Amino acid sequence: MVTPQQIDIYLQRVPPLPESLQKSLNALEKGNLAAAAKAAASDAGLIGYLKRVVNSAAYGFRNRVNDPAQIFSALGVERAKELLYAYMVSRIAPEKWRYFALSNDDFTHFQTALMHKWEMLVRHESADEKFLSAAAVMSGGLVVADAVFGEHASDVALLRESGDYDLDTILERVSHLRFEQLVAVIAKKWEVDEDVIRLVRLAFGNLSCMEAKGDDTLCRLARLLHLLLFYELSRPIMLEAGANAFISFNPEFATPALETFENVIGIE
Template sequence: MNDKIVQKIESLPPLPKTIIEIEEFRKKPDKELGELLRIIEKDALIVSTLLKIANSAMFGFRTKVEAPSRALNLLGINFTVSIAIGGSIQNLLKASLKPYGITSDDFMKGSNIASSLANIWLSSFEIEHQDDIILASLLQEVGKFVLASIIVSDGKQDEFFAKVEASSVKDAEYQFLQTSTSKVTAQIFRHWKLSDNLINLIEFVDDIANVEEGFKQGVQILDVIRTAASVIEPLSDENVNKALKKAQIYGFDMEILKTSIEDLKNKLVENEEI
């Protein structure tokens, strides 16, 4: 990893105390709504993000959600934890994503769609590290903020985007930065001392041949989700077809995945999210 990326990661501000408390809560075998609510209510940014997402068209609840306690009850513990951690991390990593041809709002929308797909798909079968996979599906692309800031500071924004359009994000990242989003995201989380499971899952999404056997299926799931619900045009026909081809190669039940994607697409169309 080049020096600019390392320096950028090492200069990141520390995680807010609330996120450290939520990460500790996430590791507990028995999780209580009341404890999570007490942690969340101490952080105005998390409360604001939680209510914004709970009231978005993605969920389409019949009445406005005005209290974090109601949002937590409606969204559930795992999804609330993902939103809290994801929103805070995105706030810390503020940078223009123009080199990728998207905005921060596009990024948040794509990340939430990825997390929703993980929730729906993984509810259909047993998988080790399930909670970590769901959180990783939301967070695995945050390295793009660090990479984009370096591309912009180097004045290569237009060249990089041209390569993205002509080839792929992966090719552009390796040509200009000799690394990938997944590697950088893992290094960011290592810097912040987040869970080893989360790091192991994310770090090898572009290098599945070298992942530890115990994490292999989880990494394959993340690759499928990242492909289908890319932050660039999530759930487009092209991205879904690419994801289905990968899932077939990995040996996943194709009908379960197709049904999960269709269920999510229908829900988003009904609520005018795509």
């Protein structure tokens, strides 16, 4: 079964930020969209990713956006950061998924929908837009789960047959770690804002809002992101892929934000 040593090996394989992306993020920290676009333009893979996502139906720009400067200008600082982190998640996603029955297109659609709806929720809460990056980082949890369990699918199946366990619980039982901790390690490696990392960890629903240390906004956002993750994982394609077993839903944690979530996302 999965051991802490095997998890360490996986984490060592996670690439650091490439130079072009680091320079782009540094420019965004200074609010310099032109410099950020120029740095990103040297990475063909990054620009290709941005074009696909920005011109998808989720973003709804009236005219197609292709030039890097136009892309960054249209996105703005925090949305651009969000997509740079989403690109890093896409880089560690497998060419062929081993545990979840997903294609890369399936994952991209999931990731894009998660980010789009999360933006609606963050804006509704009038929260700092730096928290937009949380959805991109959290989507990486699914990639981590596939990598960790991909080589041990039969063992995981046996454990799940012995009880109604989600993958997060199984991981904790065999390695004393949860996915929120693994995702936080990767996010720190990518120099994600510490407040965003705290939000992502809370949003897994394993920690109480006491961990927010009196930050009511952080707690509300965590509840909303927890609900959003399960809303997107409940779509038929994700259910059929087995992705709904990624983590368990915590109704006690999420219920205080349910009405807001339903109103903003438009659930009747």
